[in-house]
Amino acid sequence: MSGSSRNKVVIVGGVAVGAGVAAKVRRMDESAEIVLFERGTHVSFANCGLPYYVGGVITERDALLLHTPGSLKRRFDVNVHTHHEVTEINRERKCVRVVNLIDGTRFEESYDKLVLAVGAKPIVPNLPGITLPGIFELRTVPDADAMKDWIAAQNVRRAVIVGAGFIGLEIVENLTHLGIEVVLIEKADQVLPPFDREMTASLLDELKKRGVETILSDGIVSFQGAKRATEVLLESGRAVQGDMFLLGIGVQPDFTLAKNAGLELGVSGAVSVNQELQTSDPNIFAAGDVAEMTHLVDQLAHFIPLAGLANKQARVIGQNICGAHETFGGALGTAIVKFGNVTLAMTGLSEKMASAENLKYQVSYSTSGHHAGYYPGAKNMTIKLLLDSSSHLVIGAQIAGEEGVDKRIDVIATSISGKLTVEEMAMLDLAYAPPFSSAKDPVIMAAMAAEHVMDGEVRTVQTLQEVADLGAILIDVREPSEVAEGILPGAIHIPLDELRARITEIDRSRPHVVYCRSGQRSYFAYQILRGLGVREVYNLTGGWIVQEMRKKTA
Known part of the structure; x- marks a missing residue:
């Protein structure tokens, strides 16, 4: 597998970026030679669908396989080699060293343009017992197959998920869908650490409602078991038993190949690229989970491993390999997750x-x-x-x-x-x-x-501590039926529609903070009090709902 052509593109890695670049290059250049190396079994699959396949929501395994080596060859004339790992990049000679993972043979492949689409790798801590059977990660179709086989063979009744991020929660939902009891462990003090803590309150409620035990602020120390993992020990000293364990701690960019080739890495640890997605070597492109991205708000470099971004970047690289100068301006990290x-x-x-x-x-x-x-x-x-x-x-x-x-x-x-x-x-x-x-x-x-x-029309406070610091009187303007579910500490109750009639009860020399269920009626109350001469008034932003969210996640 050697030789060169006028425009030879070698792609390292498949899935969103690799397959996407190959398809875009072919659509723009029928004469290009395109070679794709994938170290895994499948070249193009829906990795975001894997949790739902494990849980039986997606019933057909083949539905996850978007392209095979054969289909990419037939439709886009791409030479795909699965079970082949690129081990080295020689930038001076413009070639890569490849090993066939089936028979161990090694060879070189030349390139005009090289694309790094190796993605990210799961974070697997080096802990005692980490290699015991029954401990899984979920990144590939074979990973999902192994989980499904284990669940069936071991008659799994209780699973332990380590990591309450996006993947962890999706696995929790799908295992509960199978009727499996689930324990969720997270070292941080909240589920979904990328979110602000109070915004996760409804998720905590839903986890509890569906019987999921959630353990926060507690990391894992080791796994125990004889022939398979049977329990995980936590930093608190607690031991949690299970029939299977899944590591959803997170991912990190698989930068080894790029680093060994002397390519520049960014502050996030991912490969540094310009807006045309070229690395520090203009003949080498990188995108997806291996590449650093500029955040559109703060204009700083971030590691943002999201599938939608990888697909867009694949299109940009494909165009630029064929002579365009398209740019990928950056990302917002827009993300969504469902549980129950x-x-x-x-x-x-x-x-x-x-x-x-x-x-x-x-x-x-x-x-x-x-x-x-x-x-x-x-x-x-x-x-x-x-x-x-x-x-x-x-x-x-x-x-x-x-x-x-x-x-x-x-x-x-x-x-x-x-x-x-x-x-x-x-x-x-x-x-x-x-x-x-x-x-x-x-x-x-x-x-x-x-x-x-x-615009300064309303002054606000966010927390009860701010109310205390102001020395303010807290007024609940909800209806009596709403107050029956609870009232914030120290608050007096004056329903909104009674506020004007009871204005004499207001000490105009003191600051006042008003709140309702969500903030809208307290805004009306704010304007009433201001209009009636109460000079220092504040609205408790988000009202009772947000304060309850803060309380549940404190």
């Missing part, structure tokens, strides 16, 4: 990211139904917006809800990409009919609430 009836989504910066970068920002919360309240089946969603204090640009959002979350996070992601201010986002013309939305869509409601904060 709860969906969480995010885009842009989280508050913890903005705080760590010392950015000046404002936060706003709103809660509203995913469609008109009078139309049957409306489900609430809570939207958290992050806004740049000076420019009023929307710089991040997170949503927790049951229905319609995907649509709203995509609208906000589009707004951030288009550099819309919160005032501009509030004026978006979005589709409305009672089965689909409200006359004021949840995104519009969120933007309007944030607009009041940004």
Whole structure:
């Protein structure tokens, strides 16, 4: 397998980037020679569907296989070699060294352009017992096959998932779908660590509702067992038993090949690329989980391993190999995850990211139904917006809800990409009919609430500690039926519709903080008090709902 041609493209790795680049190059250049090496069994598969295949939601294994070596050859004339690993890049001679993992033979392959599509690798801690049978990771179709076989052969009744990130939660959902008891372990102090902690409250409720035991702030120390893993020991000293164990701790870029070739790595540990997705060697491209990306908000380099981004980058590389100068500007890290009836989504910066970068920002919360309240089946969603204090640009959002979350996070992601201010986002013309939305869509409601904060019309506080620091009187303006479910510590209850009549009960010399269920009625109360001469008034942003979210995740 040696030789050269006018435009010979060698691709290292398949799946989204590798197969995508091959297809795009062929569509643009019928004469190109395209060679793809994949060290695994399958060259193009839907890795995001693997948890659902394990759980039986996806019943047909072949549905995961998007292309085979044969289909890529027939349709795109790509020479695919599975079970072949590229072990070395010789940049001076423009060739790679390859080993056939079946028979051990080694050879060189020349290239004009080289594409690194090796992706990421699971983080597997070097712990005692980590190699025992019954411990799994989930990245490939054979990984999923092994899990399904183990579940059947061992009659698995109890599974332990280590890591409460996106993959971990998807596996938890699918194992519970099979009727398996699940324990979820996370070293961080929250599930879904990329999210701001309070936004995960509904997920904690749903995990508990579905019988999942969640252990937070506790890392793993070792696995125990004779012929197979039977328990995992935690830093707290606790031992957790199980019939199978899955590591969903996270992934890291598989940078070894690039590093050994002297290619520049970025601050995130992934391969550094320019906007045309070239590495420090202009004849070598990299994309997907192995490559670093620029975040569109902070313009800093990040490691953002998301499938949608990999597919877009594959298109850009394919075009540029064929002579174009297309660019990949960056990413927002837009992501979504479902567990049971709860969906969480995010885009842009989280508050913890903005705080760590010392950015000046404002936060706003709103809660509203995913469609008109009078139309049957409306489900609430809570939207958290992050806004740049000076420019009023929307710089991040997170949503927790049951229905319609995907649509709203995509609208906000589009707004951030288009550099819309919160005032501009509030004026978006979005589709409305009672089965689909409200006359004021949840995104519009969120933007309007944030607009009041940004223009100074409403002063807000976020936490009860801020209320205490102000020495403020806390007023609950909800209805009596709502107060029956609880009231915030130290609050006095004056329903909104009684506020004007009971204004004499207000000590105008003291600061006051008003709250309702979600923040809308307390905004009305805020304006009433201000209009009646109470000078120092604040709205508790997000109201009772957000305070309960904070309490559950404290």
